[in-house]
Amino acid sequence: MNAFAQLRGLIAPLLVFSLITNLSVLISPLFMMQVLDRVLPSGNIATLVLLAALAIAALALQAVTEAARDISLGRLSRWSERYGADIALRPNEGDAQGLIDKVSNFAGFIGGSAALVALNIPWIPLICAALLFIHPSFLMLLMLLVVTSKGIEMIAASFASSEQDAASKVRTLEKQTLARADQVQRQLGMQNTLQNLRQRFFSLLEARHTHLEACQRTIGFGTGAVALVRSSGQILALALGAYLVTLNKLSPGGMIAASIILAKGFATIEALLNHIPILRQNYRDYKSLCAQSTETIATSIDMPDLDGHLRIEGIIIPRGGGAPPRLDRVTLQLAKGECLAIVGPSGSGKTSLMNAMSGEAPPPIGSVFFDDNELKGLPPAALNQSVGYLPQQAALISGTIAQNICGFATEQGDAKILTAAKLAGVHGLIAALPKSYETDLSHDMYLLSSGQRQRIALARALYDDPQYLFLDEPNALLDAEGEKALAQTLLRLKEQGTTIVMILHRSGIMGLADKVLRLERGRVADFGPRREVLARLGLGGRRIELPILESSSDDLKDWVASQFTRSSDEAFSQKAQAVAAELFSIACQNQSKNTPRIASFVFTFVDDTHCEISMVEDLPNDLAKKMASARENLRKSEVFLTDLPRDEAALARISKLCDRYQVRNSEDATHFTVSLAGDTDISDKGREWIN
Template identity: 30%
Template sequence: MLSPGESNGADFGSRQLTKVVQQALHSCKSAFTSILLFSLVINLLMLTGSLFMLQIYDRVLPSKSVPTLIALTILIIVLYSFMGGLEFIRSRLLVRIGLRLDDKLSRISFKEWLSQSIKIGHSQKKLPLNDLKFLRQFLSGPGPVSLFDMPWVPIYLFIIFMFHFYLGLLATAGAIIVFSLALINEFSTKTKISDANIMDNEASAFANLAHRNAQSITAMGMQNNIESYWYEKHKKTLSLQTMASDKSGALTSVSKMFRMFLQSAVLAVGAWLAIEQEITPGTMIAASIIMGRALTPIDQAIGQWKGFVTARNSYKQLKLLFAQTPMQMQKLELPVPVAKLEVSELYVRLQPQNIALLENINFSLNPGQALGIIGASASGKSTLAKAIVGIVELSNGSIRIDGSTLNQWDMDELGKYLGYLPQNIELLNGTVKQNIARFDPSATDEEIVAAAKNAYVHDVIKSMPNGYETEIGEAGAFISGGQKQRVALARALFRDPKIIVLDEPNANLDSEGDIALTKAIKGIRERGNIAIVLTHRPSAIASVDMLLMIKDGRQSAFGPKDKVLKQVTQPKNKKIAGVK
């Protein structure tokens, strides 16, 4: 979380984080260097076939020497075997580069994607893990091979010039035409491929959202409408991809056809020069083979162009993702908090619209206190809850725990001392045990059971089909709304955090659940921790001692519960008395 005064540091952090992708690629520098050297040797060995043909026509056939033929054959077997081994190693190196890049970027991409998704007003349509997958697949495939072979095109052309000037001129003109086709391919498909990827991400994101809300969609007869809306996006994606593929395919076909014609043209010109006795028949055949080899990298590049453009766009998107998120600098490990919370002159605005969500919120809580936050819907209660747990950026003011602002804490470390029950509960696909333990593999059974008992949900979990090992399904689909809320409460109480924020904790609870919630809040206070409860229902604030009322994003009352309730209800009583 950043205060306004920290913008320069955030900009520096963003620049530092942007370099992560470049540094990841730089870490593969030695592997790329090895591939370049292997490509050098492989391309030298690619001349084996043409030189073998040259020797056959110019030496073996005129001399009719079988021993020479045998010696040359053995030599090319050795050279081709060596070349095959080098190509195998090169392909393995490319795969390892893709894996290394994934290892360097996958975790941080996932983390930064989550960071982006919690920003107020932020709509994350990009899927960085998909971008990383496209980049990895391109680097692990045949695409980079054509790029490494490309520098050899002028060398091959130079060799053809050494055979004869006319042959070199024809080959160079042909290479320029093929390369021009590649450039046309780039500029004619670049925009459509980029737009298709954006539309595909939007369609996928919408499909995932619809899948999560399948029950509501089915119950209200929205399936056809949702399907039609998704299909329109899907059709646009296919249309853009088809147009790009059609153009790319047409240019690839033209390039292939021209390349075949060019090789025949080289043979024709070579035959004419051989008739004129300016070159030998072997030179004619060798020039044709080398011509084909010179054009192969260009032809391959055209075939791989769509993958190259996708990988390039993915690289840009990853850099953009990191540029939007400040890098988390190494922070001093602060001592375990006693749990004193201070909120001072807190302002939160929705960006980029600059709409005020919270204005001038001030209160403080000591260990053992519980605060109830009340107010009408859309008054800003949930925004305040998110600000307290550090998932909403402040426009001004501060939130301090034991005197330290939230941005002085490492968020992973601070998370150990915070419990949060969001208004919209989404448990993760796994067991009850895993969800309560926050998917921490080091969690002990004792800690998990203790959290469940503190939430008074231990007996409820035992009544489930497999107890703590019960699978809850995606977003908790296999358990009821009340069970989901109570398991989420146990997750919030895992390892007895110092500050627990509960947003509408009794929205799905029955009377038994309400009683358990009241006991849980009392337990939080008895253990010397702070509870903050946001609610519309009076039963949820039965165990709190402090009350904060928010109206239209502003603090209208704060203090002991009885005093605030009297202050809030007094105007109504006066109004009623006036009517009488």
């Protein structure tokens, strides 16, 4: 049950406090009545002493009661803020800031004067009954004073509202005029216009002040009139009481008592009328807080350290509206320290699966098990300690780099920060900054590139030494150096037994995966060891199909680079990437504007120092004339590559880099095969001669 709803049980004791404080208003009237009616006529000093002692004891009780009430309301206010903040800041809460504002307003209401006004409401009839008991005329006078006061306020507000609206409209015109002046100020030859706009602004300013003066005058007269009614109330009560005394319908003590009670009643009713909007708003906030979910996760049981095994069973994430689900019955299992690569076309459900597995968005149907612990049963603290998550475009927030890495932990561990940074391969990068780990990203975010921010975010994901690491396209924003550092980090994590799940579009770190999961339209199209899945995808990773788009060139080069695993083959790899890029450039020149096309590449090692790259594009390409033109240019003494058409320049570069090449056209495709040797230097020479 929501604890806010249980606050209703505290209304009764608080009303008891309020009853005692409201009854205390009768102490002075009753004392005066008894003194005037009993002590003075009889001259009995003992009665006076007894009455004074009783009055002082009652006032002491009032003081103790008010102190206890204020302390109780203060504690209740602080409890409401703590409990409400706990609800608002739970994971997956929608408008957390809006909920925090409601909690803050409600806590301020409980600890402020508005709560005292609310507690006085049930006792207004008591005050009215006391006046009625003394004489009905005093109750009629109270009602007359309240109606007169409220009427004056409403009339004053009615007259002032038109002036306030006019002042608001003029203020809008002022802002527009200043905006126009700011535009004109940046342009030449418009000084006259600028001067006119300034004069217009001061004219509007004067007009707004005139409206505000009229508004203030009306409100001032209204406030003064209400103060006059309030001050006159007790005098009128005394006058009315004196008149009733002359008619022998009231005693002098009753006259004094009625004037005091009437003043208290008028103040109470006036405060209530002024606080009605506040009371309504806080009542709405209270009902909203009572309606908040109070699902809690037991934290009293110490959870064992998670070992690294991961299992998901029958995950289904509905899309709604009768559409196919985002994920449909996905099941898999990973052992401790295994690395899973999730691949598939855009929209196939990769990110949805990642979020479901990591606990960022637990699946509504199906189960995720960390070791033997179901995800929904894990305390948030245990999950946060054991799971690291890196989104595709991670955000760093205002604060120092050290604070970002430790996640703004209250007890910042410098050793853990350094360990995480070194493990992520960013310690050198951070140390090279002017302020190192104390670099304030609220001012110096420009010092970091997108890839560098991503690597720092990886250090943040590694800060708590998680047993599970989830990475959404971790190499998407990284350059070659960053990707190598990422690969080294993942290798070290695998050696430590960390279970890794990553979504990949670029294949640069595919070789680190132990298993591959391929998704298509939310379903598992293939799952198993990397070599087997890649073999089923095409020639054990030696074959790839790419859309003929300029943006696919980087993917092609990454794929070619992944074929080389020896550090000594770096030059050979660069040469093969360059040739593949030129082949792809030829295909792009032959692109159809209306029909999307696919190019298929096959990579084959002939031996340790020779390889072949074959490209098949699904459209005939008239390369015969282009080859002839390229050969003709080769015979010339001096020809610059930049002078040739792009496709002929590509053919010329290929002819210089390869041992041999072959082009064959069929009815509906072009076959291009290039043989390469790994002993040719392909350093960029800028403008190359073709001889």
